[in-house]
Amino acid sequence: EPEVTQTPSHQVTQMGQEVILRCVPISNHLYFYWYRQILGQKVEFLVSFYNNEISEKSEIFDDQFSVERPDGSNFTLKIRSTKLEDSAMYFCASSAGRGGLGQFFGPGTRLTVL
């Protein structure tokens, strides 16, 4: 069964450093997403991406964040200058369409900012 994969599973970085989280969505999906979950809190939407551009972003997704689909398979989230409060589990998801089709999630990357 096709699945979304994410690397690395755990990333530790120093405050102020740049990190890139990587995702490989399901191959025939067209919509890609990033979410995050701070420990003990809800899963929060960050950004959605379709047709090689951002289609929607939340208020969390400020200028420190960027996304890219550098080739036909990878989807990346970059945080330019990490803060302590960026420590969270980051989930990538993909879907074949919008709305009721549902989104399929990867296992997550746990980001720890020291």
Place this chain on the structure above:
Amino acid sequence: GNSVTQMEGPVTLSEEAFLTINCTYTATGYPSLFWYVQYPGEGLQLLLKATKADDKGSNKGFEATYRKETTSFHLEKGSVQVSDSAVYFCALSDQTSGSRLTFGEGTQLTVNP
């Protein structure tokens, strides 16, 4: 804006007990509703969904019915197993607010043998 509220957890049951996890929502449009499950150390897995009022989603013995009149989507299972121990998330997607998923707080379920 949209929001999802789940019953406060955690929930602890004995094997073969009946499970209900309550979920209510607020949405500006006509949302699609989902239950996701997260097993220990894994990502979120889509468990079931419903896209319009009175639809019933079902999978692996779990069921949930889209109730527009009570804005609810409660998750039920008639007889839980130890392997059902996980965190369960209710979520909605509303096309008037794009395709984002809005999640509830999650409910930790522990099933004891």
